[in-house]
Amino acid sequence: MAITRDEVLHVARLARLALTDAEIERLQGELSAILDAVGKVAELDLSDVPPTSHPLDVVNVLGEDEPRPSLPVGDALANAPSREGGFFRVPAA
Amino acid sequence: MSWEPVIGLEIHVQLKTRTKMFCRCELGFGDPENTRTCPVCLSHPGTLPVPNAKAIEWTVKLGLALGCEIAPHAVFHRKNYFYPDLPKGYQISQYDQPLCTNGRFLVPGPDGDAYVGIVRAHLEEDAAKNVHVGGAAGRISGADRTLVDFNRGGTPLVEIVTRPDLRSAEDARIFLQLLRQTVVELGISDAEMEKGSLRFDVNVSVRPEGSSELRTRTELKNMNSFAFAARGIAREIGRQIEIYEKGGEVDQETLHFDPTREDAPPLRSKEEAQDYRYFPEPDLVPLAPARDLVERARAELPELPGQRIRRLERDYALPFYDAEVLSGLPALAALFERTVAAGGDAKATSNLVMNQIVAAGVDPAVVDGLELAKLVEARGRIPRAALDEAIAASGTPGFRADDYTADTAITDAEELRPVVERILEGNPSQVEAYRGGKTGLLGFFVGQVMRELGGKANPKVVNELLREQLGL
Known part of the structure; x- marks a missing residue:
């Protein structure tokens, strides 16, 4: 399945990636190869196989609604490139 | 031609669990910013979400109250988009396997029952709170920076989507109020619009009466009150009818009513719109609500x-x-x-x-x-004033209707005055409290006087005397 240049650009835009022409060309080939590999599965008759949403055959892994301590605000903000008071500061959204 | 409005709603309800949806940070309202966070809700690398069992139980309960089917197998998905209130770059939500589907919610009206179809009710995490600063006060456009508070980020949020079954702004208002009352009585949400724990968007279109087509709809976002929403819907219905009657076409668009409180990612362009690339959340295993628990919850619904x-x-x-x-x-x-x-x-x-x-x-x-x-x-047979006094006193302990309805009541103020004075002298702390503003105690004094006299006093005169003696 051949991925077009426009499809690569679309996905790149959604992921906020700026790509060079060389990268676009390379990704066209790589993404096509990945889709072809996955496409092999489509050759099988899977009409009565439910989709797998998780590889483990486990359900209902839950936590009780009991509070645990949160981080001190200084720790929460420690890695923030920019802050203002107790807030994270980012460019105008 | 006469036109029929077609209205559907999308409602978000914050659950009032003690902790967040996928971590155990305690939820509060009005805490100092970023004091309710941890590596999970700040999306630090390597952290893993653990769903809140109570939030799932409550969503099932709400689903049952909405007449929904509870899925035997439900899955969380990632909804991908970039916005500063969403540090992971995706929201954990539900997509094609939500917890609750296909419901029917009774909305009684003066002319009979109506049922509003419920497409789905699913569980997700709320985004953090963005505060847009600078430029025109509080508005998104013109702000020069955005401040982010993650206390709200990760609050359990139920999204309810109705079928386009509502036919007027008034229908929508009644439905929303009943829904609000339902979640409050279920004890699962405060559902207070001012606090943002209940929010909704409205989809509106119109069509020729009798037709079953669905025409282009517009979306009204960020409504901040029921009355406001009803007015907004009525205005939008009028606007669309006018466009069609002039031979025009309605454009699909989103009308923001309160731009300081946006809750959804802005659509930057048509081609990016709705391209959320949902896929199953690999960090979470599926939910499988046990049938016996679901049936028990159904039996316990109020x-x-x-x-x-x-x-x-x-x-x-x-x-x-x-x-x-x-x-x-x-x-x-x-x-x-x-x-x-x-x-x-x-x-x-x-x-x-x-x-x-x-x-x-x-x-x-x-x-x-x-x-x-x-x-x-x-x-019908006692003076209106006596009835009013009795009603005012009806919430006080030991209240006896006979004290107010007796027909041989003493009406002579001079005869009653010493009793009133004695009661006030005997209850100095209540007198002080009354003078301090607890005027509801008037009923208490009336009751005491009545008891003293075996109910044989005209409550209106007693009241006048009390007010006089209490100096008000």
Whole structure:
């Protein structure tokens, strides 16, 4: 399945990636190869196989609604490139 | 040509669990910013979400109240988009396997029952709060920076999507109020619009009466009150009809009503719109609500507000309006039922409870139904003033209707004055409290005087004397 240049650009835009022409060309080939590999599965008759949403055959892994301590605000903000008071500061959204 | 509005709603309800959806940070309202965060809700690398068992239980409960089917197998998905209130770059939500689907919610009206179809109700995490600063105050456009508070980020949020089954702004208002009352009575949400724990968007289109087509709809976002929404919907219906009647076409668009409180990612361009690239959340295993737990939750559902309106109408032959008002406050409905059970005439009791008890600010939960039934019975033959005084005192402990309905009451102020003075002298702390503003104690004093006199005093005169002696 051949991925077009426009499809690569679309996905790149959604992921906020700026790509060079060389990268676009390379990704066209790589993404096509990945889709072809996955496409092999489509050759099988899977009409009565439910989709797998998780590889483990486990359900209902839950936590009780009991509070645990949160981080001190200084720790929460420690890695923030920019802050203002107790807030994270980012460019105008 | 006459036109029919077609309205659907998308409602977000924050659950009032103690902790967040996928971590155990405690939820609060109005805490200092970023004091309720941890590596999970700040999306640090390597952290893993753990769903809140209570939030899932409550979503199942809500789904049952909405008449939904509870999925035997439900899955969380990632909804991918970039926005500063969403540090992972995706929201954990549900997509094609939500917890609750295909419901039907009773909305009683004066002309009969209506049912609003529920497409789905699913569980997700709320985004953090963005504060846009600089430029025009609080507006997104013109702000020069955005400040982010992650306290709200990760709050359990149920999204309810209705079918386009509503036909007027008034229908939408009634539906929303019943839904709000339902979640409040289920005890799963405060559902307060001012605090943002209830939010909704409205989809509106119009079509020729009798047609079943669905025309282009517009979306009204960020409504901040029911009344505001009803006005906004009515205006939008009018706008669309005018466009069609002039031969124009309605554009699909989103109308933001309160731009300081946006909750959804802005659509930067048509081609990016709706391209959320949902896929199953690999960090979470599926949910499989146990059938016996679901059935037990179904059996434990309380009477829902819509059902209560219908029951009050049916069992007591009340007009729709009465049933709706009484049902709006469960304690009021309960007082009504206690009073009728004690022998009060249904319609007379309804009038008295809806109007006078409410107007007097009496807490219906503490009123004795038997005593109120006596007042209902006596209402026509005692002076209006005596009835008013009795109603005002009906919430005080030991209240006896006979004290106000006795027909051999003493009306001579000079005869009553010494008793009033004695009671005030005997209760100095209440007198002080009354003078300090607790004017509801007037009923207490009236009650004491009445008890002293075995109910043989005209309550109106007693009241006047009390007010005089208390200096107000």
